[in-house]
Amino acid sequence: MKRIWIGGSLLLLLFGLIAPVLAQEAGFRPAETSPTGRAFPGPLLGHQPDPPFRNPIYPSAGVTVTPDLSLQESCPHDAVLHTFTIRNYTGRTETFDITCSGYTWPTDCPLTVGPIPDHDSAPFEVSVTVPGDACRGAIDMVNIRVQAQSSPYSDTVVAETRVLTLTTPVWEDRALSYGTPTDSALVYWDAGAGPRVYQIGGYGNGGAVGIYNPADNSWTAGPTEPSPAIAYTVDGCLGRNASGQDVIAIFNDTYSGATVWHIYNIDTNSWTTAAVPSGFPANGLWATDIASGLPHGANVCYISGGATVPGGGNTSALYRYNPAAHTILNLGNFSLHPAGFDFHSSWYIPAGVLPGLPGGGVCVAGGVDSGYVVFADTQCYNFATNSFNTPNADLGQLPVAHWGGADFTLDPPGPDFQLWIVNGMDAGFNLWPHSMYYSALDGAWHYGPDPTQAAYRIEGDAYLN
Structure with a gap:
């Protein structure tokens, strides 16, 4: 069963083709435009069958x-x-x-x-x-x-x-989300109380935290983020701190005035702050994407791309963040688009999933640069060699040049592993109201079902495989 939040509502995707059930969360907001009308990457202002009939004449005893x-x-x-x-x-x-x-x-x-x-x-x-x-x-x-x-x-x-053995994917509405932000982080995790989805910050949300419970299709409010709230959160790092507690770290965004990182503790339902780690830009980065390893057993996050000022990307760096030690290591630069990129997609790849990444890796795809160039290239960082593989060698190009969508991985039962992108914008800065995924099973990109709402500058996550 898939659950995705789009434009202030949750959608349920039933997708039996991937078998038996897939679920995902994504925070979506309808497209916003510049004064000229163009979208831009800068600051925004059971059915139950009838049972067999019984004999209606009941026994005398x-x-x-x-x-x-x-x-x-x-x-x-x-x-x-x-x-x-x-x-x-x-x-x-x-x-x-x-x-x-x-x-x-x-x-x-x-x-x-x-x-x-x-x-x-x-x-x-x-x-x-x-x-x-x-x-x-x-x-x-x-x-x-x-x-x-x-x-x-x-x-x-x-x-x-x-x-269920559905053969036709469909989207269904779910509960309205907590607030209607854009550029928020959205993270799934089960910290012991059952599956929850955490919507952290975002533009227009005033530092609010929304917590979604799939069991009863409801949202509740978490504690408000420390001031000044990071308005352009875009993504967050799911990890465990030095005490072994589950946390979501969000980074200062070059714009909102925060000079420290804000860390939400899932276990205690509270916020703390931490100094910007040595080796990371002191003023933060705008519109990075983050791939968290914790769902796959690795307490590490990979921060890719971004910009040093609001707008399109102007860096192609990859950082490895250790949530327990609160340390950063710069791993070098992707070469798929040397001008830099942000509002792209990225995924943590476990060992043994892709032939070119026998020890696992992290892959990026698409994005937009500071000159408003949108591209379809992909590239992966190889954990086994501690180096960057050749662009497009592992995933090929996206079916369409793309930026600003929701990304997540799905690991359905069986041999497949999938990298998903939902909604976003195309190279002409038009809304792209579709979905696509890379299947490790056949090594190809495929189109998924179209969501019911068009949106961009969103984030997503998956749960329940």
Whole structure:
């Protein structure tokens, strides 16, 4: 199940082709324009099938449970509810024992239902949680026996849960986000309380933090960022600090007046600040992109591109940031576009995913420079050789020159690993209301489903594979 925030609303993407379920978050805002009307990179002012019919003539004595079969389809990680109704014809007020058996997926059954008066009824629910690694089309069945406690009467029914097997991707609206910023960071993480998506800062948001809970499709407010808020956050580093706590670090943006980094602590739901690490521009960088390694087991972030003044990119540097030590190392410059680039896409690549990156790496794609040149080239930094591979050698060129979109990786069950870009702008500074992804399985770029809203200067993240 995919969840993406676009233009102040969450969209749900069901994409069975990637199997069995994909999910992502992205903070999107409708396009804003310059006074001339052109967009620019500078500062902005379950269905449940009908059950089989039962014989409507109930016995003169006994118990019946309907439906005979409850069939539900859902996605990995989802808790699926099967609802049944007990009808008491035992001739007395009766309590019924519930016994569930035959299942392999996590299942929660009530121990008893009742007391239920004679010739009356009561519902009960059986909850089945679809495992995160369940393949599309997988099925699990629960045999449910309902036994009267003080008489010999019983009935047996079945709850069947299947993983969705959609073949046509679609987008669906979700809850409105917390505020409507542009250039905000958006990060998914599960710090132990279940999946959450954190929307940090952004232009027009006054340093607000929004926390999205996919379980109940709701947003809550987190603590306000220290002043002055970093308005053009654009992206954030997910990592663990020296105490092992989960944090999101955002960097000063050359524009908003912040002279330190702001660090949001997910575990304590609080903010701290930290001096700009030695080796990083003291005034910060504008519109960098950040690839976090923590979702793949590496407590490190890679900061690429950006600009020393608001506008298009004028640096092509790659920095490695250690969140635990709060240190920075300049790894050198990408050569795909020597003039520099910002509002580009970047991804952390685990070891063994791409042939040219046997030890893993970080890849960048597209962007815009300070001369408003937009390009489609890609390039990767190779962890095994500590050097930059040849431009376009690992990913080829993007299908279209692009900047200002949401980027994230998806690691669906099976052998594939995908690098996604959603929405943004093309080389003519026109909105590009589409999506595309690189598949490591076939080594090619593909177009994904079109989102329902066009937007740019956005960020994204993925969860639940």
